Amino acid sequence: MNRTIKKVAVLGSGVMGSRIAAHFANIGVQVLLLDIAPKELLPAEEAKGLKLDSPAVKNRIVNASLDAAVKANPSPLYRKADVSRIKTGNFDDNLKDIASCDWTIEVVVERLDIKKSLFERVEQYRKPGTIITSNTSGIPIHLMTEGRSADFRKHFCGTHFFNPPRYLKLLEIIPTPDTDQSVVDFLMHYGDLYLGKTTVLAKDTPAFIANRVGVFAIMDVLQVMQQLGMTVEEVDKLTGPVIGHAKSATFRTSDVVGLDTLMNVANGLAQNLPHDEARDAFQLPEFLKKMGENKWLGDKTGQGFYKKVKGEGGKSEIQALDLTTLEYKPSQKVKFATLETTKAIEKLADRFKVLVAGKDKAGDFYRKTFAGLFAYVSNRIPEITDALYKIDDALRAGFGWDMGPFETWDALGVQKGLELAQAEGKTVAPWVQEMLAAGNASFYKVSEQGVKQFYDIETKAYKAIPGVENFVVLDNLRASGKVVWKNSGASVIDLGDGILNVEFHSKMNALGSDVIQGLLKGVELAEKDFRGLVVGNDAPNFSAGANLGLVYMFALEQDYDELNMMIAQFQQAMMRMRYSSIPVVGAPHGLTLGGGCELNLHCDKVVAAAESYIGLVEFGVGLIPGGGGSKEMTLRTALKYEEGEPEYNLLRNAFMTIATAKVSTSAHEAFDLGFLRRGDEVVVNSNRVIAQAKAAAIELAEDGYTMPVQRTNIKVHGRGALGMFMTGVHAMRVGNYISDHDLKIANKLAYIMCGGDLSAPTEVSEQYLLDLEREAFLSLCGERKTLERIQSILTTGKPLRN
Structure with a gap:
């Protein structure tokens, strides 16, 4: 039906x-x-x-x-x-x-x-x-x-x-x-x-897939830490981002979720799994039982493995529970030699071999916990599922792991993982040895067509993961040789069907000169031999914005020529994308801030993940959007004037969106803020975004895409609107809602969006607004208070209101 x-x-x-x-x-x-x-x-x-x-x-x-x-x-x-x-x-x-x-x-x-x-x-x-x-x-x-x-x-x-x-x-x-x-x-x-x-x-077995394996992993960590005499802080240091898990790691996550939840699931599994070879792992350790009796259940009761208290001078400090004495003490910073050796290893999959080779307590911890996890998941097939990829999918999606157990095992090497488990006295399911004996050295592989396949235990052959045909996974395309061009910050990848993709891989996908070069190369190649371009990536976030460290360095050295060139190149790259002969489709997801937002503002169409947090946040570092963002928001506002709303109201709304550094809490809200517009799409499943963006690029091309012409008729209001903005901003300063520096930045933004000191409403060009924007950006880079704000973000990650 x-x-x-x-x-x-x-x-x-x-x-x-x-x-x-x-x-x-x-x-x-x-x-x-x-x-x-x-x-x-x-x-x-x-x-x-x-x-x-x-x-x-x-x-x-x-x-x-x-x-x-x-x-x-x-x-x-x-x-x-x-x-x-x-x-x-x-x-x-x-x-x-x-x-x-x-x-x-x-x-x-x-x-x-x-x-x-x-x-x-x-x-x-x-x-x-x-x-x-x-x-x-x-x-x-x-x-x-x-x-x-x-x-x-x-x-x-x-x-x-x-x-x-x-x-x-x-x-x-x-x-x-x-x-x-x-x-x-x-x-x-x-x-x-x-x-x-x-x-x-999932099969109808106790706790299904994710909780069965995820709770085992947590309970096994508790056993191993007791064997090795480790602290709460040490375990959280070892079980966080370094192995692709959440920053809250094991114990902070348990506090947030609630220890009663963890204990209830563990108790249920201990009772309902009489034939599980690792059933003892689900028995609650004495310290956890005592915490339950004391109602130390985490955040909901104010204390769990951690507790926030008022220290000297009323300052909050975090205390950690000593699991031996069950007393709280100030949380300690932790260092391990093994972790120090992985700092330079950016790719997660490359870290695991280094971690299990560690000669310190961290190495012991990883060898024991990985051994337990590998053995456990191997023995859960076919009990909880018939296919190994479902266990990885469940742990990634349910527990936020970047790599599932079998993917981690693959990264370490299946033979190496088997030896690790055996050395720790763990029994791995026979099918793993049979797979290796047959010459199959991994649980996954990528076909020549870029399709990820898994080892199917029943047929003893590799099969495509069902549903992957609906996704475009850049890692798989890269593995199958689809990279057309690359540098240190970006890659141009052939998505097939005449569409290219520009992917960023700089830190936090910041937009520096190498990424700009990649964008320009992507447009050039697409115009020459392809019919469309997508800008998207598989990282946790689309882009955190422009390379602020570079801006800070040039500004500190007062190298304004370099700064001017850098901003001009960014603006020109945005305009090159906007006015190319092929359609360009943005595919944002997660954080899409500052320059990342500006990039999408200049695309012909945007296909955004529902969980996209889009915003022009430059005000927070004492700047204005300098990569065409101020220009584009002014242009988009001018296009709405014909719809009949009071023009000053529309302009004020766009001004306030930038001046308050508003960030959408979803892609749907980005429409309300003007970052997305009619014709842009929202995709609920982020895994489908690049595939949908590719389809959108194909559709634009097949509909006879024609290169647009730069706008020379953008209506700006000059002194009339400028006076309104300056009066309003001054009132906010008098009311002590903003600082003197906020006032200065707001007036510069108003100057751009009003078209400068014009005596009457006038039509101007995009380049005119870009020049105003670049001039304002440069002048703010010479302000001490702006440099203080940038330094605060770079060093503490927190905005400074000075």
Whole structure:
């Protein structure tokens, strides 16, 4: 059947339910969010004369939950206005309304009896043929359908969203023996394309895939640290970004998630896995039991493995728990010789061999933990999944690992990893040795066509990972020889079908001279032999902006000729992209700041990941956008004048967006701020962005793309608008809302956006505005307070308001 999801019912409005509802609202789906009606009145309700059957009382729980979600930071909504798609109600009055829903998701408390009781009521109203799923992290899915009809069981499945649903990409799909295959196929596709998830098909085993392996990895770390006598700080130093895990590493992450959650999952696994060879790993160590008894559960109780206290002079300081004495002491900075040797190794995959070769305690830790992890995941096939890539997908998307266990093992070398496990007394599954004996030396490989393949244990052959045909993975294309040109900061890669891609690989993808050279080369090559260009990358962020260190160095040395040339080259590169003979499509994701934003402002079209945080943030370092950003926002504002809104209001809005360094909290919000415009696209699944951008470039080319002509008729308002801005900014200074230096920067920005000191509204060219922009940027580089702001960002990462 042709199934569409127009309306979803979410049953249960707690932290998880309200945020699942918010994410469906993000993608444009109507949501019915229901919860129980209260059994007692609050004193405030009694004082108002309300009764238990009053609508305000009956919907109090669900409305309070939704309000809390809307106010949460980070927000579960792309835009605050998206909450209008969510209608609230209660189980007593509104359960009947699920008859109009295409998908009903149960997200109530983790108790089988309560879930089964609710499903009994749901079946009275649910429309036959509609999907019904349970969001659970541990209860066996097949037990929930006992006593339900054949149609219910056929359309029932487990859907395990990870919290927070907007930001964590994993969605595990867990069918029962009765689930119709078409339902499973639909959910796998819908999760990927519409919800933006890495959808992983899991078996109905305890904790499914991600929590089974992820919690084992955490519990194994706890055992190893006790064996080696390590501290909380030492373990967090070793289990963070250096191995591609979150900066919060093991213990800080546990504090944020809540130790009760970790203990509940570990206890459940210890009880429900009688035949797991590593079952003992899930037994809680004594210090964790004691922490549970003391209610030291992490951030929710104010202390866990870490605690924030007031130190001398009222200054906050972080204390760490001594697991031997269970006393808190000031957190210590940690150094390991092994880690020092990896500082120069930027590529994550290249670090692992160095880490396990360490001669210090860090090396011992890595050898033991990797050995345990490799053995464990090898033995989970076919128990929790039939395909090894699903374990890697689940750990990357659910736990935020940059590389999954089998990818890590590959980076170390399968034979080396096997020897490591054996040396630590771990038993690796026989299929690994059989794979090596057959001459297959890795779990993954990339075909000549740039398609990633995995070793399939059942057929003993390599197969393409299902779904990868929908993605363009630059690493795979690079491995298959598709790089056309490269330098130290950028690569030009052939995406096929006549489209090139410019990828950055500088630190934080900062836009320096080498990246600018790459952009210009990409345009040149595309104009000569191709039909379109995409600018995108697979890094965590698109670009953090221009190379601020270089700006600071030239400014400090007062080398204004070099600075002028650098800014001019950046502007010219943006204009070269904008006025090329081939379509240029930007593919931003993550941080897209300063110069990264300016680059996308000059593309013919932008295909942005939903999680794109776009903004012109130069004000924070005492500058104005100098790579065409001030010009482009002025031009875009002028284009809106014909739409009838008061012109000064439009100009003021654009001015304030730059002057307050606003950054969109999603790609959808970037439309509101003017960074994206009609015709640009938003893609929910960031893995699909480059593929979709390629498709957009092809479409523009096939529609007969014609090179645009530079604008010479941009309306600017001169002194009339300039006076308005200067008066407003002066009032903010008098009110002490901004500093003298803020006033100076704001006046320079106003001068650019008003077209300078013109006596009347005038039409000017893009180059005229670019010259004003460059002049203002240069003059600000000569200001001591600007240099102080830049230095603060470069040295502390924090903005300075001086």
